[in-house]
Amino acid sequence: MTYIVNDKCIACKYTDCVEVCPVDCFYEGENMLVIHPDECIDCGVCEPECPADAxxxxxxxxxxKWVEFNRKYAELWPVIVTKKDQLSTAEEMDGKEGKIELFSEAPGEGG
Known part of the structure; x- marks a missing residue:
């Protein structure tokens, strides 16, 4: 088993999860995070840290489908290991449906 990030993260990008990850398997896009499924050790400590349940x-x-989505973008985006402020749209977008249309393929800054 591995963990994945789904579209609930889009336009929120809370980063509480990255600080608890013991193997640094989170990668940052412009408006969401992903987990590299081949690096995740299935510990599950990140799951309860996500306010968006993503x-x-x-x-x-x-x-x-999210396993392959996470793998694809984890190989393109920079690793993130330090908590950052969530996106300014996070509170407004948390829990909204249909956020995949807002997805950006652009990488984040990482760090």
């Missing part, structure tokens, strides 16, 4: 086990329904 981190889910790969056993969840609909998670299969």
């Amino acid at each position: 981190i889910r086990p790969d056993t969840d329904p609909d998670a299969e």
